[in-house]
Amino acid sequence: MGFDLNFGWSGSIACVQLGATKSEGGTRRISYRIGGEKTLPFLEKIQGSSSPLITLEICDNPQYWSPIVTNYCGDMVHNSGEWAHAAETVYGADMVRLYLTSTRKRDFSDIASVGTTIETVLSGTGLPLIIEGSNEPKIDSEVFLKCGEAGQGERMLLGTAEAGRYRSIAAAAMAYDHSVIAQSPIDVNLAKQLNILLKEIGVSRDHIIIDPYTGSLGYGFEYSYSAMERIRFSALKGDADLAMPIICSAIDSLTVKEVRESEPAILDDIAVQWEFTTGLAAAIAGAEIICVRHPRTIPLLRKAFGSLTPGKIAGGEG
Amino acid sequence: MRTVTFLPSYRKIEVETGSTILDAAQRAGLNINVVCGGQGKCGKCIVYVQSGKTSFDRQKYGRFFSQDELARGACLACETTVESDLQVQVPESTLIQEQKILINGLEATIDFHPSVRKYYVELQPPTISDPSPDLSRLLWGIQKNGGPAAEKMYVPLEVLREIPAILRHAEWKATGTVALVPGGYRLVDLQENDTAKRLYGAAVDLGSTTIVVYLWDLGSGKVVSIASNYNRQISCGEDILARVNFARKNGLSKLQALATESINAAITTASNTAGIDREDIYEVVVAGNTVMTHMLLGIDPAYMIAEPYVPVVRRALSVATGRIGIACNPNGGLFVFPAVSDFIGGDIIADILACGMSEKEDISLLIDIGTNFEVVLGNREWMFSCAGAAGPALEGGEVLFGMRANPGAIEKITIEPDTLNPVYTTINSLKPRGICGSGLIDLLAELLCTCVIDRTGRINTGIANPRIRTGGHFPEYVIAWAAETDMGKDIVITENDIKNLIMSKASVHAACLTLMKQAGITRREITTIYFAGAFGNYINKKNATIIGLIPEIGVDKIINIGNGAVTGANIALVNRRKRKTLDDIACQVAYIELNAESSFMDEYTSSTFLPHTDLTLFPTVQKILDSCRIAKE
Numbered sequence: 037m038g039f040d041l042n043f044g045w046s047g048s049i050a051c052v053q054l055g056a057t058k059s060e061g062g063t064r065r066i067s068y069r070i071g072g073e074k075t076l077p078f079l080e081k082i083q084g085s086s087s088p089l090i091t092l093e094i095c096d097n098p099q100y101w102s103p104i105v106t107n108y109c110g111d112m113v114h115n116s117g118e119w120a121h122a123a124e125t126v127y128g129a130d131m132v133r134l135y136l137t138s139t140r141k142r143d144f145s146d147i148a149s150v151g152t153t154i155e156t157v158l159s160g161t162g163l164p165l166i167i168e169g170s171n172e173p174k175i176d177s178e179v180f181l182k183c184g185e186a187g188q189g190e191r192m193l194l195g196t197a198e199a200g201r202y203r204s205i206a207a208a209a210m211a212y213d214h215s216v217i218a219q220s221p222i223d224v225n226l227a228k229q230l231n232i233l234l235k236e237i238g239v240s241r242d243h244i245i246i247d248p249y250t251g252s253l254g255y256g257f258e259y260s261y262s263a264m265e266r267i268r269f270s271a272l273k274g275d276a277d278l279a280m281p282i283i284c285s286a287i288d289s290l291t292v293k294e295v296r297e298s299e300p301a302i303l304d305d306i307a308v309q310w311e312f313t314t315g316l317a318a319a320i321a322g323a324e325i326i327c328v329r330h331p332r333t334i335p336l337l338r339k340a341f342g343s344l345t346p347g348k349i350a351g352g353e354g
Numbered sequence: 355m356r357t358v359t360f361l362p363s364y365r366k367i368e369v370e371t372g373s374t375i376l377d378a379a380q381r382a383g384l385n386i387n388v389v390c391g392g393q394g395k396c397g398k399c400i401v402y403v404q405s406g407k408t409s410f411d412r413q414k415y416g417r418f419f420s421q422d423e424l425a426r427g428a429c430l431a432c433e434t435t436v437e438s439d440l441q442v443q444v445p446e447s448t449l450i451q452e453q454k455i456l457i458n459g460l461e462a463t464i465d466f467h468p469s470v471r472k473y474y475v476e477l478q479p480p481t482i483s484d485p486s487p488d489l490s491r492l493l494w495g496i497q498k499n500g501g502p503a504a505e506k507m508y509v510p511l512e513v514l515r516e517i518p519a520i521l522r523h524a525e526w527k528a529t530g531t532v533a534l535v536p537g538g539y540r541l542v543d544l545q546e547n548d549t550a551k552r553l554y555g556a557a558v559d560l561g562s563t564t565i566v567v568y569l570w571d572l573g574s575g576k577v578v579s580i581a582s583n584y585n586r587q588i589s590c591g592e593d594i595l596a597r598v599n600f601a602r603k604n605g606l607s608k609l610q611a612l613a614t615e616s617i618n619a620a621i622t623t624a625s626n627t628a629g630i631d632r633e634d635i636y637e638v639v640v641a642g643n644t645v646m647t648h649m650l651l652g653i654d655p656a657y658m659i660a661e662p663y664v665p666v667v668r669r670a671l672s673v674a675t676g677r678i679g680i681a682c683n684p685n686g687g688l689f690v691f692p693a694v695s696d697f698i699g700g701d702i703i704a705d706i707l708a709c710g711m712s713e714k715e716d717i718s719l720l721i722d723i724g725t726n727f728e729v730v731l732g733n734r735e736w737m738f739s740c741a742g743a744a745g746p747a748l749e750g751g752e753v754l755f756g757m758r759a760n761p762g763a764i765e766k767i768t769i770e771p772d773t774l775n776p777v778y779t780t781i782n783s784l785k786p787r788g789i790c791g792s793g794l795i796d797l798l799a800e801l802l803c804t805c806v807i808d809r810t811g812r813i814n815t816g817i818a819n820p821r822i823r824t825g826g827h828f829p830e831y832v833i834a835w836a837a838e839t840d841m842g843k844d845i846v847i848t849e850n851d852i853k854n855l856i857m858s859k860a861s862v863h864a865a866c867l868t869l870m871k872q873a874g875i876t877r878r879e880i881t882t883i884y885f886a887g888a889f890g891n892y893i894n895k896k897n898a899t900i901i902g903l904i905p906e907i908g909v910d911k912i913i914n915i916g917n918g919a920v921t922g923a924n925i926a927l928v929n930r931r932k933r934k935t936l937d938d939i940a941c942q943v944a945y946i947e948l949n950a951e952s953s954f955m956d957e958y959t960s961s962t963f964l965p966h967t968d969l970t971l972f973p974t975v976q977k978i979l980d981s982c983r984i985a986k987e
Contacts, residue, residue, distance in 0.1 A: 199810050225960040225967045232969070233808055236983075 041079045045272040049073045049279050049324075050241045052215055054089075054131065055164025056191040064190060065162025068130070070324045071242075071281040075272065077322055078344045087341035088319040090334050091166060091327045092129035093285065094119045096153045100137040102290040104307050105329050116153055117160030124161045127331035128338070132157065133166035133195075133285075139179055140171055147178045154186035166193040166217070166283075166327075169205065177204035184212035193217060193245060193283075199230050206239050217283055219247035222259045224266040224278070231277045244280045245325065252288040253314045260284075261321045268322035284318035285327035286311065308332045316340050356436050360384060361404065361443045369436055375401055375408070376431040379444065380589045387448055392432035392591070392600075399431040400448050406440035447787075466575035469534040469930040470542075470636045470687070472550040473501045477526040488517050492544070496530050502539040507532060509541045513685065520544050531636055533687050534930055535672050542636065542685040552634040554578070556621055556682065557923035559701065560613065560642030560650060561585060562594055563724075564888075566920045567620040569628055570927060572637070577924075578630065581623035586612040587649070593725055593746070594645050598659045606654055611679075613650045618681040635682035638675055639933075641691040641923040643699035650678065651690065663696040663947075670700075670937050689926065689933070692940040697741030702728045703940050704922020705886040707932060709915050712737065712939050716881035717873075719866060721904060722918070723889045725749055727862050730943065731869040731880075737939075738869045740946040742861050747854040748791045748889065755833075755845045757788030762840055764793040764833065765892060769800040771985060774819045776800075776833050785840040789833065789847070792892040797833070797847060798855055799897035802964050803982040806831055809964045811852040859903040860961035865948060866905055867957045872946055877905040877971065886918035899975060902965025906972045 049071040056062025068089060073080060077088075098106045098113040105113070112118040116134060123129040134157050136150060154167065165187065170179040181204075183194060195217035197205045202218070209216045216239055220226035227246055234244055248263040264282055271279035289295065289310045298306040311333040315326040319341065326337060355368045358378040367382040376399055379386050387398045397418035410429040419428045431448070475495030480486065493504035501507070509517075520528055524546035531543040531553070553573045559566040566582045587609055590600040601609050617640070625632045640647065644665050648655040651673070653666045670692040676684030691700025702722060711718040713734050720730040725746050730739040750756030750763070757763050762784040768777050778793070780786050789797065801807045806814060806822065813822060813829040821832040828848040836844050870876065883904055885891070895912045898904055904912070915921065926933040948954045960967040965975050 200812065203814070203816060223959055225956065225963075228960075228967050229810060229963045232963075232967070233810065236808070 042075045043272075045074065045274070047074075047272045047274040047276070047279050049271055049281060050244070050276075052242050052245060052281055053191050054193055054215065056189060060191070062190040063158065063162075064164055067164060067191065073272075076268065077320060087338075087345050088323060089130040089325045090315075090337050090341075091131040091133050091325055092123040092127055092331065092334065093133045093135060093287075093327050093329045094123065094157075095135040095137040097137040097140070100135075100140060102329060104290050104295070104303060105331075108304060108331065115156075117156040120157045120160040120163075123331075124163050127334050129163065129331075129334055131164050131166060131325070132161055133168065133327055135168040136170060136179065136183075139169070139175065144170070144172070144175060147175070147182050150179055150182045151186040154183060158187065158190065164192070165190065166195060166325075168195045173201055176201060177207070180205045180208035181211070184208035184214055187214065188212045191215070195219070196247060197230065197234065199226065199233065202230065202233060203237065206234055206237055209243060210238055215243040215245060217245050217247045218280075219249055222249050222251065222256070222263045224248075224263055224270060227263070227267055228270075228275070228277045231280065235277070241276065241280065246278070246280050246282045247285070248282060250284045250286040250314065250318060252286050252292050253310055253317075254294065255288060255292055257286065257314055257317065261317055264318060264321035264323060281324035282318075282322050283325040283327065284315065284323035286314040286318070287327075287329075289314055290329060304330070304332065308336065312336045312340070356439050358382070358436055358440045358442060361441060363444075371437060372435050374432055375403075375429075375434045375436060375440070375442055378436060379431055379442075384444060385449055385584065385586070385589060386431055386444070387588075387592075393596075394430055394433040396592075397430065398448065400428055400445065401431045401434075402443040402445070403427040403429060403434070404441040404443050406436075407438040408434045408440065409437055410434040464925050464932075465929050467929045467931060468555065468570075468572045468575075468637075468927065469689075469933065470531060470553065470555060470572055471501070472529050472531050472553045472573070473499045474529045474548040474550040475499055475527070477521065477528075479526050488521055489514065492517060492521065492528070492530060493541070496532065496541075501530075501532055507539045507541050508537065510685075513541055513544055517544060520546055531685075533636065535687060536670075542687065543683060549634075552631070554628075554630055554635045555637040555639070555927045556624065556635055557920060557927040558617055558620070558638060558640045558642075559704075559917055559920035559923055560617065560640050560646045561701070561724075561919065562597075562643065562646055563588065563592075565616050565620050566917060567617070567624045568920060568924050568927075569621070569624040569630070569635070570924070572928070575928060579624045579628035581620045581627065583616055583620040583623065586616045586619075594643070595659055597649070598645060598655050601649070601654070602656050606649065606652060609649045610652045613646070614679040617650075618679075621681055632681050633683050636686040637689065637927065638680055638682055638686065639689045639691075639923045639927040641700045641704035641919045641926075643701050644693040644696050645699070647690050647693070647700055652678070658696045665693060665696050668693050668695075668940065670933075670940075691923070691926070692937050694739055694940050694943045695741075695945040697726070698728055698730075698739045698943065698945055701919040701922075702730060702739065703936055703943075704920075704926070705884070705915065705918030706730060706737070706922070706939055706943070707925050707936065708918040708921035709884040709886070709913070711882075711884065712935075712942065714881075717875060717879055718882045718884060719869075719880050719905070720884045720886060720918075721862065721866070721890070722886040723748060723862060724887055725751070727865065729862070729865045729869055731866070731873055731875075732943075736873070737943040738872050738946055739943045740865050740869055740948050742865050742948050744858045744861055745854060747851070747858040748794065750788065750790050750794070752854045753789070753794065753851040754848055755788040756794065756851070757790055759790040759792075759888070759892065760787075762787035763790035764788070764845075765790055766894070767793050767796040767800060767833070769797075769804050769806070771804050771982070774804060774806060774817070774821050774831075778833065786834045786838065786845055787840040788845065790892075791889055792894065794847075794855055795893050795897050795901060795903065798852065798859075798964070799894075799900040801831060801847075801852070802900065803979065805983065807852060807964075810962070811849065811856045811964065813849050813852070856901075856962055856964065859901055860958050863902050863904065863961040863966065864954060864957035867961070868948060868951055868954050869946060870905070871953065871957075877907050880905065880907050881911065883907060883912045884918070885912060885914045886916070888917065890914045891916050899972070900965060900978060902961060902963070902972060902975070906965070906974055908974075
């Protein structure tokens with residue numbers, strides 16, 4: 037076309053390895069290397085550049101999960117190993133993100149169970165894992181260390197570091213060679229600040245995934261989109277402190293009013309559309325990892341990504 | 355009527371039942387510290403009721419006191435009403451303390467060319483053959499002795515009425531005082547005999563906290579004395595907004611009276627020191643912020659504190675001092691500096707005049723920091739200005755152990771990297787009572803360099819050191835153990851304090867960046883940073899750069915002009931040509947409203963990092979921090 041799809045940009049996104057196969061020191065069936073882009077999403081001409089990774093979010097205590105998902109998935113939600121297995125074999129996800137919702141119980145102290153859960157999920161699926169730790173600063177350190185330990189060698193992605201609490205998660209990630217999700221509240225500067233903080237305590241660039249926080253469609257998503265765009269533009273223009281892959285998880289999608297109050301007959305459809313639209317837009321803004329909770333969203337996203345990356349099979353497995 | 359007796363001074367005052375103790379104290383002449391303007395918000399006006407009946411909501415305001423304090427009768431003076439005769443103990447900490455006030459302006463040589471001059475004349479009495487009128491005779495005499503042309507001098511009626519008696523009584527020997535006012539020359543006074551040597555003028559910095567007066571001998575061109583004083587309006591609220599609200603509620607007259615009283619007190623002190631008569635002061639030049647000068651002139655400032663923030667008047671004003679109640683010659687002139695906007699007032703125009711940035715080709719950045727900050731960027735061809743709220747943190751407000759620059763305030767501090775023990779000095783070398791602005795800036799820089807805090811100001815609680823602990827709600831760093839302090843309590847800085855400080859510094863830095871962006875220049879093109887105001891004089895320039903309060907341009911390029919407002923007022927008092935340029939300067943300065951500037955929030959957020967999210971703006975600081983970290987490891 038005679039058109040420079042790199043726009044003269046000098047920066048490129050850091051490559052982050054997610055998951056480790058046997059030859060890489062882990063037990064995963066597959067591993068991914070995301071990042072490396074030199075231009076905007078879906079413009080890359082380089083062969084082998086992959087579509088965004090579609091991740092199914094699951095949890096180890098479904099009482100904190102949307103009934104839309106638990107109803108759809110059925111009994112498996114009570115067994116994280118089975119759920120993770122289905123994510124890979126039935127729903128066709130690229131990755132599994134496990135929320136340790138069990139730690140949200142008041143006065144939770146059974147740290148050992150965290151290790152057991154992670155081991156169960158690791159044996160349930162061959163996909164790389166993202167682990168979401170506790171929400172409670174008091175037990176953060178123990179939970180993250182346990183996560184790190186249980187998944188040693190698996191190159192997991194640990195979440196979620198914020199400007200107010202990043203030391204314990206970073207310590208666990210560094211000790212056991214995992215990567216870190218760095219979340220900031222929809223602001224390019226705050227995203228950069230957190231990356232600098234992580235860098236300064238020793239987390240290397242290729243172990244950070246930016247989570248600019250995703251507001252749901254209709255509930256602030258446009259801000260998230262703009263933040264993602266700005267992060268990516270800054271990165272491509274050469275700002276190394278923002279040149280990391282982006283993760284998007286519009287976790288509120290299933291609880292927005294429009295989904296909650298829709299007719300039971302179309303509830304699933306609305307929920308899936310809500311997740312799909314958000315996820316697709318985020319991918320176009322630059323997100324490399326798209327998290328969803330409803331299994332039916334996965335094939336829709338995969339089809340859409342496929343149509344945007346001609347000549348390639350969608351997904352990391354391509 | 356009830357009698358309230360204030361201890362320990364045993365000052366008595368009669369007030370109506372139902373008046374507040376604060377009201378009584380103010381009427382008794384006690385300067386109570388009221389940061390919030392008497393709204394029960396700041397908890398600074400603590401007094402102890404020793405005997406008598408009062409009404410005070412202990413539930414509502416209990417958070418300001420310990421149980422022990424409540425048991426001893428502690429209450430807030432502003433929220434406690436008098437129900438019977440009372441004895442009230444006022445602790446020293448509740449009174450406004452003597453502050454370190456900056457009175458030495460920039461030592462600049464100013465060409466002496468004042469606007470007021472005296473002319474001694476010896477006239478020929480009129481005769482049948484020379485029947486020209488008294489006035490013509492007088493004006494010709496003045497012209498002959500080097501004064502302006504007779505026909506150019508205007509003589510007000512009050513002076514005219516006195517001419518015949520004075521001339522005849524003193525046998526045609528008299529001294530006329532001629533002032534150059536915007537309308538031209540004006541004969542403002544006539545005195546018997548030769549008083550030409552008795553001609554004085556006062557340059558006044560009317561600050562919202564302090565007032566500084568320089569008294570000049572306008573005959574010889576020398577400063578004869580300097581005096582400073584608190585702005586007594588503080589008793590109506592510490593910040594400007596509180597005072598405007600006070601004026602809205604209680605009328606402007608009290609604030610106007612307090613402003614003139616404060617100026618008069620300073621002028622009186624200066625006159626007494628110099629041994630001169632206040633009647634011989636013929637000119638008073640006042641530089642103050644826009645609200646202050648409005649209040650002084652008795653112009654309602656109520657509309658200035660709401661959108662769209664429009665002042666009543668911008669240009670310089672000259673009025674007779676007698677109309678404002680300034681204690682000097684009643685026919686003397688009061689010259690009030692022009693302003694750029696609500697937020698860029700005469701004090702800033704005075705700063706510009708003092709540092710001379712409006713005459714230079716090189717680009718300068720002028721920063722005046724107080725509770726509010728003002729920033730001016732430019733040179734002789736263009737100037738941009740903006741103003742904003744820095745919050746009180748840099749002056750010690752909103753910081754648990756923050757305090758003004760009073761005796762006992764920690765003003766300098768360094769931290770030992772290995773032990774994390776601080777080394778500090780206090781004002782007047784007293785036992786520490788708190789930390790003032792300069793100490794807080796040092797502290798922030800030192801905590802950063804010793805890795806106690808990260809770049810967002812969060813304390814690394816993982817460090818095993820007794821000085822780092824988690825207090826009531828926030829992690830904190832102990833600066834002084836109880837035994838070292840004046841009040842037997844650990845002096846700490848909390849993570850929340852640090853957050854407030856970072857927000858303050860971020861707004862200043864973001865304002866600088868916004869103006870630089872507006873002008874399309876980078877920090878490399880700024881030749882000089884001028885720090886105006888008391889604050890700039892005491893702060894450590896290197897530490898101010900390390901925390902990113904100001905752009906990094908090199909410590910040797912930062913100049914403290916000290917009290918630029920009074921220096922500017924001095925210049926305008928003694929040099930009429932410079933005074934004439936003031937209105938032009940004010941017109942030349944473009945005001946940028948930060949609220950309307952969409953990029954400001956972005957600049958602000960990126961500045962809420964130590965020193966800044968864009969580390970390339972602070973290359974030297976980055977090197978310093980890197981070397982600190984290496985030393986730490």
